[in-house]
Amino acid sequence: MINDTIAAISTAVGEGGIAVIRVSGPDAVTAASRVFRSKTNIAEAPSHTVHYGHIVDPETGEIVEEILLTLMRGPRSFTAEDVVELSTHGGVVAVKRVLELLLRQKEIRLAEPGEFTKRAFLNGRIDLTQAEAVIDLIRSKSDRAFSIAMKQAQGTLSRKVKDLRHRLVELLAHIEVNIDYPEHDVAEMTNAFIRDHCNQACAEIDGLLKTASEGKILREGIVTAIVGRPNVGKSSLLNALVQENKAIVTDIPGTTRDVIEEYVTLGGIPLRLLDTAGIRETADIVEQIGVERSRSAIEEADLVLFVLNASEPLQAEDLQLLEQVKGKQAVVIFNKTDLPIQIDRAEVERVFSADLIVDMSVLEEKGLDRLEKVIMDLFFGGQLESADLTYVSNVRHISLLRAARQSLVDAMEATELGIPIDIVQIDIRSAWEQLGEVIGDSVGESLIDQIFSQFCLGK
The missing domain is CATH 3.30.1360.120 (Probable tRNA modification gtpase trme; domain 1)
Structure with missing residues (x-):
């Protein structure tokens, strides 16, 4: 009520x-x-x-x-x-x-x-985008994510979507007049006219969707699994990134038995770090469970930080992991470079480009800047878009914008096939309604309830 x-x-x-x-x-x-x-x-x-x-x-x-x-x-x-x-x-x-x-x-x-x-x-x-931005403000994991949410709360995305809908309504009105009074040929309502307006709308939607992958990463963070065999420095790397002793570090292999999770911001990018148990064959039942969870974390991760001990030759476990990580979005870290180097770099470069290999000494805190740059290159082509850009970060918004774009493409294709204008109008109206769902002008009560149920009590 x-x-x-x-x-x-x-x-x-x-x-x-x-x-x-x-x-x-x-x-x-x-x-x-x-x-x-x-x-x-x-x-x-x-x-x-x-x-x-x-x-x-x-x-x-x-x-x-x-x-x-x-x-x-x-x-x-x-x-x-x-x-x-x-x-x-x-x-x-x-x-x-x-x-x-x-x-x-x-x-x-x-x-x-x-x-x-x-x-x-x-x-x-x-509107609904501003309401959803409220929960994004609360859940922001980085300054950049907070800024994106703040812009949406202030209505930057809403204004763009409303402007798009307004122009589609004008297009629909022209079509209606042309259908009702074909002898007037209002505004030279031809198929070329429809295609031109739909094409302009598609270009604007493309501009919004261009930021979708980056916006989603900044909103939700990159799920990052730190993997490697025991005692190569995974937990030390986690502690160095978090700048806090979150994980127990000892010289005893198998110290980490479970997946430790922590958020950290690296170069403005939120990383959801998963420090996994060292992957190796073991008779210890508890450690076996940890190893299985580590393997699962590799499959689920958006990014894998594969840690190797550069002061030792590659071991059998290293080579097995190398094959498992192959094909994933991964960065290889040669840790312990403060000691004499014994690792076979050429063997690793057989699988991973040299650009994806970072020489690091976690003990001496060397190589973190290089790691940050490599991750930026992987996910953002080296740099984030302008802070003034309107980012689309919500999965629901992205899906609806793509659907609206497809409806407009369908309308343009229909005009090329000579389909009657009143049928073409249906696709344009669908695009208008889908954009309305973004801002909540045409959305069901069940979806509204679902969205607001994610909020905390008192907000």
């Missing part, structure tokens, strides 16, 4: 300086005024003001908490409804007591995950 009043904790659970409880809906101010005591009557207070006071249990008169209340009246609020935010002391007990007191009132119920943002969308304050 969009006409009731909801409340939820909007800050992370745990200790902190403050915690925030958000209340939104037609009874937000009335309900808050019942438990809030201050020199100011908030029922009469102007919008966008902050008031000091106390939360008081109306049944007992007990002071429950000392707070600051922020009042934002609709439609000038995030949800476009009346919103009250209560800033309490940080801590589980304080915020829980205040929320429980609010939920005792019959007008207020606990919000569902993402319901505040969902109301902002349903009330027309933001």
